[in-house]
Amino acid sequence: MASGEIVDLLVVGGGVNGAGIARDAAGRGLSVLLCEQDDLASHTSSASTKLIHGGLRYLEHYEFSLVRKALQERELLLRLAPHIIAPLRFVMPHVSSLRPAWMIRAGLFLYDHLSKRELLPGSRTIDFRKHVAGAPLKKTISKGFVYSDAAVQDARLVVLNAMDARERGATILTKTRLIQAKQGAQYWDATLQSTQTGETTEIKARCVVNAAGPWVASLLNGALNTPAQHHIRLVKGSHIVTKRLFDHDHAYIFQNPDKRIVFAIPYEKDFTLIGTTDVEFSANPGKVEISEEETAYLCESVSRYFEVAVTPRQVVWSYAGVRPLLEEEVANPSAVTRDYKLELRNEAGLAPVLSVFGGKITTYRRLAEEVMEHLQPLFGYMKSHWTAHEPLPGGDIPNANFTEFHRIFQQRHAWLPATLAARYAGAYGTRSARLLEGIHDVTGLGELFGADLYEAEVRYLIREEWALTVEDILWRRSKLGLRLDAVAVERLRTWLQEQEQAQPVVAMRA
Structure with missing residues (x-):
């Protein structure tokens, strides 16, 4: 990007909200630049419980509007990205001392309708003596309930939105920080800096969208020099991953004596994901780790229900992220709303800025749509709503029938090992054709780094998805970090360095 360029929208933040806003805006005909100081989805958006859900527990806090909105989005997103979002059945064992059966049935009725x-x-109600989900549970637990939600590859959801934004004309700059922005009458004069080279670029933007997540307030008070009207509350959520704890495809939602709930979810075929915690957080949002106390809490929470106790020694991976929630006068972090507020500052004689406070992955598309509604009066030439009907990259699968797509994909690429074909189909959908273009056998995939990570996929991720580092590839574009050993990881790191030396990354690439 050349210095002095003028854009309609400068979006700051490459999480799900920022990427979703950039996509929506680009599709309406606006010129858009998104900058992200690290990798796409490198913070809150890759540290979720990996769910697209209405939020059953929010009904207890009477957040009916939020739940309805999230349930509507759940239905839409299942159609728009059937390769990375899949239906998932949840089992809730009933413990009468925690919540009476009538209350749960009433909540589930609302959730359904x-x-x-x-x-x-x-x-529906289930009998654990007859249902497959009863096998790993303590025999004293005889009945429960089952309902539906969906699982999502959260970081890939962000990347796909960014890809679509780029294909509709947006410029996406990773490893690029907004270091200063001066508010003028018509434009923001913004200075962007590459975190790799230190090189700076000056641009002009008619409007700034602050989608910086946990940094939303500090960006307003710092680089944008525009004090916030709303405040956020940082709450850390942590998760642990163990080897697979049960042999079926249902997830569990466990109630706890502290009124919180914890999920145990089938994850990446051979693992179980357990989370989450809610802990007040006041340190640097860029450096977040699970504590020993949180690990112990999650193990104890699921061990109340499973016949075989889960211990910290079984944890093979853990992750933590900070949720930027709207500040409320409630003591319990779990009770803080997951809804969002949009703050538009459009003072006479000054270029506007819109900031996003709060939100959750499930409602990101609706949030982006509402952002554009707020900005409509500023850009009279803007096109109308469109994202509710346009699949994300790779999601243009006939009738959103992923099972049939996977079957045909496997048939057409019979030379691919079945597990690899399943992963390509589930990660890239119809975009797998680009990854495999010109390749007709396994040798054509190039070097095998380990597990089923081949050179062809790594090259695709670098070329199409802004992947630069081992962490980008193994923990955000995929979860192959769970499977590669230290030797394989080091070989991948060396290979990336060799590629960088052969063809250096251009600072602030789009």
């Missing part, structure tokens, strides 16, 4: 539901089955 607050929004139109076509793709997912409704809730």
Whole structure:
């Protein structure tokens, strides 16, 4: 990008909200630049519980509007990205001392009917003596409930939105920080800096969208020099991953004596994901780690229900992230709303800035749509709503039928090992054709780094998805970090360095 360029929208933040806003805006005909100081989805958006869900527990806090909105989005997203979002059945064992059965049934009835539901089955009561989900549970637990939600590859959701934004004309700059912005009458004069080279670029923007997540307030008070009207509350959520704890495809939602809930979810075929915690956080949002106390809490929470106790020694991976939630006068972090607020500062004689406070992955598309509604009066030439009907890259699967797509994909690429074909189909959908272009056998995939990570996939991720580092590839574009050993990781790191030396990354590449 050349210095002095003028854009309609400068979006700061490469999480799910920023990427979703950039996509929506680009599709409406605006010129858009998104800058992200690290990698796409490198913070909050890759540290979720990997769910697209209405939020059953939010009903207890009477957040009916949020739940309805999230349930509507769940239905839409299942159609728009069937390769990375999949239906998932949740099992809730009943413990009468925590919540009475009538309360749970009432909540599930609302959950089933607050929004139109076509793709997912409704809730029902189950007998654990007859249901497969009863096998790993303590025998004293005899009944429960089952309902539907969906699982998502969260970081890939962000990347796909960024890809679509780029294909519609947006410029996406990773490893690029907004270090200063001066507010003028028509434009923001913004200075962007590459975190790799230190090189700076000056641009002009008619409007700034602050989607910096945990940094939303510090960006307003710092580089934008525009004090915030809303405040956020930083809450750390941590997760642990163990080897697979049960042999079926249902997830569990466990109630706890502290009124919180913890999920145990089938994860990456051979693992179980357990989370999450809610802990007040006041340190640097860029450096977040799970504590020993959180690990112990999650193990104890699921061990109340499983016949075989889960211990910290079984944890093979853990991750933590900071949720930027709207500040409220409630003591319990779990009770803080997951809804969002949009703050538009459009003072006479000054270029506007819109800031995003709060939010959750499930409602990111709706949030982006509302951002554009706020900005409509500023850009009279803007096109209308469109994202509710346009699949994300790779999601243009006939009738959103991933099972049939996977079958045909495997048939057409019979030379691919079955596990690799399944992973390509599930990660890249119809974009797998680009990854495999010109390749007709396994040798054509190039070097095998380990597990089923081949050179062809790494090259695709670098070329199409802004991947630069081992962490980008193994923990955000995929979760192959769970499978590669230290030798394989080091070989991948060396290979990337060799590629960098052969063809250096251009600072602030789009």
